[in-house]
Amino acid sequence: MKDLEPILLEKKINPTAMRLVVLDFLLKQSSAVSLTDMELALERTDRVTLYRSIKTFEDHGLVHRIEDGSGTAKFAICQPSCTTEGHHDLHIHFYCNNCQETYCLPQTQIPEVKLPEGYQGQQVSLVVKGICSECKNQCNTIAAH
Template identity: 55%
Template sequence: MLQNIENTLHQKSIKPTAMRLLVLDFLSKQRAAVSLNDLEAAFHRADRITLYRTLKTFEEKGLVHSIADGTGSVKYALCADDCQAEDHQDLHVHFHCSNCAETYCLPAARIPDISLPADFAADEVSLIVKGVCARCKPENAMQLQTKGQ
């Protein structure tokens, strides 16, 4: 597994430092996007600046994309394999659960092309859907509680 993580960093032209390997391993195990605070909690002995720089390097190299989900805290998630430093392919919908506060990438739900007037130029496009995720829906929560008993 560590070899795969190291290979991923090499493919993106990122020097595989110990912290970068740990952060990428952590990100690859997440089901939802994570914030810098989430990383700090996971790596409580790591320096906040080092974690931030690691995320920014990953973003610059097309390994992660950032998500402004309206919570005031930027979240980060792994990019699709075809993302490049100069051409992120993360034009998909993101879902923010108002119950558990998790933010999910929904890569199958693509953001449609937006037709802008001739003298407008888009720098970025995002679409955040807010609601209740599958784990938090009342009927799913009851099933999870029943299984836990």
């Protein structure tokens, strides 16, 4: 886990044992995870400590929070463009109705939204719902038999 330390240091996060464990877990995920997912996957962690670690990661531009409409906030590792000064990875998120996973689509940026005069946007998020590529492939495989 030694190679994970520079990632935290670069974001000016003190690499505690707990944070390294959380980072290690997040880097292995292909889709966004909720606090509950993390709590279940990481033994010997309590929700409060976990939440604090995630909050620190969020504040330092290492993870971003995703509201996918499921009512539970999910978290995923940010693109390198995010810094302690702010999040710059305005990409689309994709919620799969079949496997119920939420994916970051960093190649697909959120188009610029023109607001009427007098309105000042503070955050923008865009969630596309549908069937992810993995589920779609499975469908095709089943259909082919």
